[in-house]
Amino acid sequence: MVEWTDFERTTIQNIFSKIDHSAVGHQALTRCLVVYPWTQRYFAKFGNLYNAAAIMGNPNVAAHGLTVMRGLENAVKNLDNIKATFSELSVLHSEKLHVDPNNFRLLADCITIVVGATLGSSFTAEVQAALHKFLAVIVSALVQQYH
Ligand code: HEM
Numbered sequence: 001m002v003e004w005t006d007f008e009r010t011t012i013q014n015i016f017s018k019i020d021h022s023a024v025g026h027q028a029l030t031r032c033l034v035v036y037p038w039t040q041r042y043f044a045k046f047g048n049l050y051n052a053a054a055i056m057g058n059p060n061v062a063a064h065g066l067t068v069m070r071g072l073e074n075a076v077k078n079l080d081n082i083k084a085t086f087s088e089l090s091v092l093h094s095e096k097l098h099v100d101p102n103n104f105r106l107l108a109d110c111i112t113i114v115v116g117a118t119l120g121s122s123f124t125a126e127v128q129a130a131l132h133k134f135l136a137v138i139v140s141a142l143v144q145q146y147h
Contacts, residue, residue, distance in 0.1 A: 002137050004079055011130040015115060016076045024114050025065030030056050031110040032103075039103050068107070075138055086141035094146045101143045108135035 004012075033040050034052045043049065046060035055061055071089060078085040093099045112131060116123045 001080065002082065007126070008130040008133060009079060011127055012076055012079065012134050015119070015127070015131060016073060019115060019118055021069040021073065022062070022066045024111070024118060025067070025069035026062040027065070028107065028110040028114045029061055029065035029068060031114065032107045033061065035110070036103070036106045039106065042097060042099055072111075072138065075134075075141075082137050083141045083144060086138070087145065090142050090145035093142055101139075101146050104139040104142050108139055111135060 030052075033043070033049060033055045040049045043060070043064070046058060046064070048054045048058060049061075071086075075082045075085055093104075094101070112128070112135065115131060116128065119127070
């Protein structure tokens with residue numbers, strides 16, 4: 001089981017209570033699809049992902065960004081049980097969606113960048129470390145059902 005310090009718990013909860021989930025999810029997923037274009041292949045049904053402007057303006061990308069953030073919010077509510085909480089999501093991403101698990105870290109890094117840009121000077125190294133640990137636990141929980 002993952003151990004969290006009081007600082008880490010409070011920081012993770014604070015981040016998720018402060019940020020605009022819809023905006024952060026939208027920007028992070030957009031960034032991921034632009035910077036790592038091979039990730040677009042999983043979203044063929046989303047329609048036009050032709051260039052950065054099209055990706056940013058695509059309502060399916062915005063909606064899915066929020067879906068991802070809802071998944072993270074659920075993990076924040078279940079910090080002591082993230083592995084079990086994400087068990088079904090892991091099966092979905094591996095067995096149904098066949099997402100290359102290396103991509104989880106790429107999206108996690110985009111989330112970090114967008115949260116950092118949103119929080120500005122309150123995104124200290126300690127805050128980043130707490131978010132980094134949280135997202136590493138998320139990635140590991142998403143990878144658990146891959147074999
Ligand atoms: C679906 C979360 C990373 C591709 C989903 C869903 C959630 C989610 C909550 C909806 C599941 C449902 O409908 O029951 C996450 C989280 C991620 C992550 C928390 C990492 C931080 C990725 C990555 C990719 C990906 C990196 C591909 C590059 C997809 C696809 C769907 C999906 C294609 C289905 C979309 C649809 O059919 O509308 N994800 N995901 N996910 N995810 Fe992820």
